[in-house]
Amino acid sequence: MRVLPAPQKGRSEQVTGRPAGAANRREKRGYKIMEADVAAAAGATLGGEFSLLSLFLSAGLVVKIVMGILIFSSVWSWAVIIDKSLLFGRLKTKSARFEDAFWSGRPLDELHRKLGDKGDHPMARVFSAGMTEWQRAKDVGRTEGLVAGTKDRIDKVMNVVVARELEGAERNLGVLATIGSAAPFVGLLGTVWGIMTAFQAIAATKDTNLAVVAPGIAEALFATALGLLAAIPAVVGYNRYSAALNSYAVRLQGFADEFSAILSRQLDERAR
Numbered sequence: 001m002r003v004l005p006a007p008q009k010g011r012s013e014q015v016t017g018r019p020a021g022a023a024n025r026r027e028k029r030g031y032k033i034m035e036a037d038v039a040a041a042a043g044a045t046l047g048g049e050f051s052l053l054s055l056f057l058s059a060g061l062v063v064k065i066v067m068g069i070l071i072f073s074s075v076w077s078w079a080v081i082i083d084k085s086l087l088f089g090r091l092k093t094k095s096a097r098f099e100d101a102f103w104s105g106r107p108l109d110e111l112h113r114k115l116g117d118k119g120d121h122p123m124a125r126v127f128s129a130g131m132t133e134w135q136r137a138k139d140v141g142r143t144e145g146l147v148a149g150t151k152d153r154i155d156k157v158m159n160v161v162v163a164r165e166l167e168g169a170e171r172n173l174g175v176l177a178t179i180g181s182a183a184p185f186v187g188l189l190g191t192v193w194g195i196m197t198a199f200q201a202i203a204a205t206k207d208t209n210l211a212v213v214a215p216g217i218a219e220a221l222f223a224t225a226l227g228l229l230a231a232i233p234a235v236v237g238y239n240r241y242s243a244a245l246n247s248y249a250v251r252l253q254g255f256a257d258e259f260s261a262i263l264s265r266q267l268d269e270r271a272r
Contacts, residue, residue: 055218055219055222060193060194060197060219062190062193063190063193063194063197063219063220063223066186066187066189066190066193066223066226067190067222067223067226069186070183070186070187070190070223070226070227070229070230071226071230073179073183073186073230073234074179074183074226074229074230074233076175076179077175077176077179077180077230077233077234077237078233080172080173080175080176080237081176081233081234081237081241083172084172084173084237084241084244085241087169088169088241088244088245088248090121091121091122091169091248092248094120094121094123094124095121095122095123095248095251095252098119098121098123098124098127099123099255102127108131108262109131111127112127112128112131112135115127115128116128122161122162122165122166122168122169122252123252123255125161125165126158126161126162126165126252126255126256126259127255127259129157129158129160129161130154130157130158130256130259130260130263132157133150133153133154133157134150134154134263134266134267137150137153137154137267150267151260151263151264151267154260154263154264155260158256158259158260159256161256162249162252162253162256165252166245166248166249166252169245169248170245173238173241173242173245176234176235176237176238176241177234177238179230179231179234180231180232180234180235180238181231183227183228183230183231183234184227184228184231185227186227187223187224187225187226187227187228187230187231188224188227189223190219190220190222190223190224190226190227191220191221191223191224192220193220193223194216194217194218194219194220194221194222194223195216195217195220196216197215197216197219198213198215198216198217198220199216200216201213201215201216
């Protein structure tokens with residue numbers, strides 16, 4: 001009896017003996033090669049370096065102008081923030097020291113002589129202005145009408161000084177408000193222009209490879225980041241120092257009103 005040989009696998013089956021595992025490995029190797037090619041092409045497009053400086057240097061003229069404006073705005077806002085921080089710190093310290101001397105019971109004439117006509121902070125200047133006007137009225141007649149006129153002049157002089165000092169303390173706060181509101185939109189302009197550049201590169205090369213799109217998109221995102229970097233500290237600084245200015249304005253006006261009441265009382269006593 002003739003024995004039939006065991007069936008052999010066909011050549012096609014032998015070649016594809018482990019079809020799933022081999023195909024997956026080949027596919028993974030293909031993806032890795034593709035990713036390496038894209039990374040190499042992107043690195044070559046950006047000069048082999050993907051840093052903030054390279055993004056700025058490789059950007060177009062319009063995006064560079066936008067980035068320059070935002071960097072300058074950020075530096076300016078930080079300069080204003082530091083200046084206001086030092087200013088309100090000095091005002092708080094000197095005002096507290098002056099109020100301690102004012103309410104210590106010392107004669108006002110003696111305190112005025114010590115400070116002179118010009119103090120070194122707003123509260124002292126309000127005090128000097130009121131005392132100067134009060135001393136001018138010492139030798140004036142003591143009729144009721146003259147006393148009322150003197151009170152009115154003292155109030156007006158101190159209110160003018162209060163307004164002038166608060167205006168000086170408020171200087172450059174508007175810069176923070178402007179930067180905080182405008183910087184995101186300036187950054188958005190750079191974003192839109194960077195995306196337009198990316199699409200133009202695609203149209204020019206007829207290639208949607210990441211190496212073609214990446215530079216324009218990176219410029220766009222960098223412009224957006226610079227806009228936020230300029231706007232966020234400016235908004236926080238404006239809110240903080242606006243509140244500090246309002247608080248100091250209440251304190252300064254309260255002192256002016258109290259001092260006016262003291263001088264008015266002394267004028268009334270002198271007129272009797």
